[in-house]
Amino acid sequence: MERYAPAPVLRAALRATVSRRAGSEALYLVLGLPLGIAGFYLLIILLVPGILLTASVVGTIAGLGLLIAATQLGRMVGAGHRWLAARCLGSQVTAPAPFRPGTGIIGRIDARLRDGAAWRATGYVLVKFPLAVLGCYVALVAWIGGLFYLTYPAWWWLSGAAVRADHGTGKPAVVMNPLPVGGLHVRTWPSALAVPLLGAAVLLAAPWAVRLFVTADRWLIRNLLGAGRLSERVRELEESRASAVDDSAATLRRVERDLHDGAQARLVALAMSLGMAKEKLGDDGEPVNVTRARELVDTAHRSAKEALTELRDLARGIHPPVLDGGLPDALATLTARSAVPAGLTADIPARPTAAIETIAYFCAAELLANAAKHSAASHVAVTAAARNGALLLSVSDDGIGGADPDHGTGLAGLRQRVRTVDGRLDISSPPGGPTVVTIELPLSA
């Protein structure tokens, strides 16, 4: 069949008709009908008396109760529609934040009445009703009607001699009628044979007609059943704040651990050695065990030097002094010290804020260490550039690839750290390599 398709347009049209997407979109419209009708009627049953009672002075309280029930029902029905859209259309609309009840009777009623998400969902359910009816009708007529026309000669023949016997009476044998009025009258074999052409045309048009409704519905879902732009942003910020808190808590824990296991332990050992040495040297007039005392002082001296080294390393881990000279210098130091030969291209005309520089520095350090440990690369390229208010850092190696943030905490930790300032970390690391990690950070945070 494809061989005869004269133009890419036709091929695309044919493909659209038989595509999986066309099927699931039509299915969505059909399945949406029962929920659309049921939800609408239930809502009207609550909403209309609710509004009327609220307007009448006498029944205000009962009316408000009905309105609250209606909007909460709207929320639930809306959730059903959102679920259906997610399953059939793969739409990824974030659900609105769960309802936050108020305190006290008045507070509770007030919070329910001000539940914007519930009112928007109620609006959706009301608008969905005509859309569901029309959409389902169009989907059924287009697909079932199209298939019926396409196979029309068979039906015409099957519908029997009785129908064809009326041929001479002037009555139409079959009325082709997708709409309530008008229609095609088929009386003769040749016209019956022409009907499949119409069927093919309808089938070709079907996915587009369906898509028209689905697109409108998607738009409504996004705006009425979604979290809303502002609250989506709030959610993002909440997440990034939470991960910033986690990150700083993790950093503090690490620093505490390093201190506890390192410098603190060494200082205790140092104090112990000195305490023992003091005893060996004895009190006034006591004989002195000089050899043993010297050994102990040696040990203490060693512990003191080790404690100093550990404290210096720890301080460098908290704020690398090399960053004081700016990110390019710090990155140059990193690449010069890298175990795998590393090249650096840096173009950062305006200095990012200290937090951004620190994050970029630690990311580069971690990625270079990863490349040395896991990639078996022979060369690593580090580039840092400031463009359009963003700092772009990329570390790429010519190694074996296969880096996966879901396995191992290193990359996931970096991603979390980057997210704390609304940044992004992308990893491309197919098996066999190369690995390219790109980090985008705002210039100020």
Place this chain on the structure above:
Amino acid sequence: MTGTDRRPAAAGLRVVIAEDAAVLREGLVQLLADRGYHVCAAVADGDSLLAAVAEHRPAVTIVDVRMPPTYTDEGLRAAIRLRAEYPRTAVLVFSQYVETRYAARLLADSAAGVGYLLKDRVADVGEFTEALARVAAGGTALDPEVVSQLLSASRRAASVSDLTGREREVLSLMAEGRSNAAIAASLVVSAGAVEKHVAGIFAKLGLPQSETDNRRVLAVLRYLGS
């Protein structure tokens, strides 16, 4: 007096050490060997500690609180198990921090043969080994820091403030687990004077007099913690 003369009490006392920082572990082994203790085993985590105690049945163990794998309180948990399973083995918990909550868990049943000291105390070699010997002999050694935290956090602070300065000093030393003789030596007063202070303290706080030192510790700690 020479250094050698100060160690007879420890002669051959069997010790197991659990401490994950190698530098401290080795230092302790050296210190205790120097003092005439017999260090049967020096391990780096709680499970090895339990195994080593089962094998060597030491008189006393020195246990670091934070050890692998979780670096939280596995040493303390191991110490509590040791207290239940080997009541004759004394336990000296050795920590970088003072947590009164840890002390409370450790002393839940009895204060006999229990110690809880800051690692810093090891700098005063004499005091540290004295505390270890006290614990090994079934006594109590609580870090002065624990005691002062208990004193300052105690809801009984009002009645404690009725005590004289000297009496408060005696109370702290009692809570650390020291005997009357040791308190007398530490404050450079006579044993009789200490006994008088102790009687005064118990009377002012309304505590029953207890004969043994570690019962006395428990009574004081319960009083402060209640």
